[in-house]
Amino acid sequence: MTKYWWKALSILLILYSLIAGLLGPVPTLPIINETIRNLYYHLPMWFAMFTLYFVSVIYSVRYLSRGKTEHDLIAVESVNVGILFCFLGLGSGMIWGNFSWGDPWPNDPKLNGSAIATLMYLAYLVLRNALEEEQKRGKISAIYNIFAFPVMIVLMYILPKTTDSLHPGSGGNSGFGEFDMDGAMRAVLYPAALGWILMGLWLAQIRYRIRKLQIHLS
Amino acid sequence: MMKKLATLLLLILINQLNVLAQSSDAVEMATGLRSSGKIYVVVLVIVLIFIGLAAYLISIDRKLNKLEKRK
Numbered sequence: 001m002t003k004y005w006w007k008a009l010s011i012l013l014i015l016y017s018l019i020a021g022l023l024g025p026v027p028t029l030p031i032i033n034e035t036i037r038n039l040y041y042h043l044p045m046w047f048a049m050f051t052l053y054f055v056s057v058i059y060s061v062r063y064l065s066r067g068k069t070e071h072d073l074i075a076v077e078s079v080n081v082g083i084l085f086c087f088l089g090l091g092s093g094m095i096w097g098n099f100s101w102g103d104p105w106p107n108d109p110k111l112n113g114s115a116i117a118t119l120m121y122l123a124y125l126v127l128r129n130a131l132e133e134e135q136k137r138g139k140i141s142a143i144y145n146i147f148a149f150p151v152m153i154v155l156m157y158i159l160p161k162t163t164d165s166l167h168p169g170s171g172g173n174s175g176f177g178e179f180d181m182d183g184a185m186r187a188v189l190y191p192a193a194l195g196w197i198l199m200g201l202w203l204a205q206i207r208y209r210i211r212k213l214q215i216h217l218s
Numbered sequence: 219m220m221k222k223l224a225t226l227l228l229l230i231l232i233n234q235l236n237v238l239a240q241s242s243d244a245v246e247m248a249t250g251l252r253s254s255g256k257i258y259v260v261v262l263v264i265v266l267i268f269i270g271l272a273a274y275l276i277s278i279d280r281k282l283n284k285l286e287k288r289k
Contacts, residue, residue, distance in 0.1 A: 007279070
C-alpha cells in the first residue's frame with residue numbers, strides 16, 4: 001500500500017520553511033540584505049535535484065542488474081523531475097544573482113558547470129527518445145546515466161570549490177555557515193531541503209505511476 | 219494577452235525588487251516592514267498559494283490511486 005506520511009511531511013516542512021524563512025531572524029549583511037532568505041528557497045532546489053539524480057542512478061544500476069522495466073521508468077522520471085528542479089534552481093539563482101552580483105549570469109564556474117550538467121541530462125532524454133527498441137534504450141541510457149552522475153557532481157560541486165567562485169564556500173569565500181552563529185538559519189534551511197527533496201520524490205512517483213498506467217493501457 | 223500581462227507583472231515585480239535592493243550606508247533590513255505587521259499578509263498569501271498547490275497534488279495522487287486500483 002502507498003504510504004502517505006512522507007508526503008504530508010513534505011508539505012508541512014515546506015510550509016514551515018515558507019513561514020519561518022520569511023519571518024525568522026537572519027544575519028544582517030551588506031549587499032545581500034534580506035536576500036539572504038533566498039538561501040531557504042534557492043538551495044533546496046539543488047538538494048532536490050541531486051537527490052532525484054541519485055535515485056535515478058540507483059535505479060539505473062538496478063535496471064542493469066535485473067532488467068526490470070519498472071526500474072528503467074523510475075530512472076527516467078527521476079531525471080525528468082530533477083531537470084525541473086534544476087531549472088527552478090537556475091532561474092531563482094539568476095534573479096538572486098541579478099540583484100546581489102549585478103549580473104544574472106556572471107561567468108561563475110558553478111553556473112557554467114550546472115549549465116553543462118543540465119545539457120548532459122537533457123542529452124540523456126534525447127538519447128532515450130532516439131532509441132526505438134525498449135531493451136536497448138534501457139541499457140544504453142542506464143549506462144549513460146551512471147557515467148553522467150559523477151561528471152555532474154564534479155562539474156557542479158567539486159570544480160567550483162577549487163576555483164574562484166562567487167558562490168559562498170568556494171575558493172576561499174566564506175560559507176553561509178560562518179554568519180549563522182546561533183544556527184537559526186540552519187533550523188530553516190535543513191527542514192526546507194528535506195521538504196523539497198520529498199516533494200521532488202513525490203512528483204517523480206506520480207510521473208512514474210502515470211507512465212506505468214499508460215503502458216498498462218496500451 | 220495573458221502572456222503580456224504576466225510579463226508586465228514580472229517587470230513591475232523585478233522593478234520593485236530593484237528598488238528594495240538599493241542599499242544605503244547602513245545595512246538595511248526590512249525590519250520596519252516587519253514591525254508594521256504587514257509582512258504577515260505576504261506570508262499568508264504565499265502559504266495560501268502553496269496549500270492550494272499541495273491540495274491539488276494530493277487530489278492528483280488520489281485520482282491516480284483510484285485508477286491503479288481499477289486495473
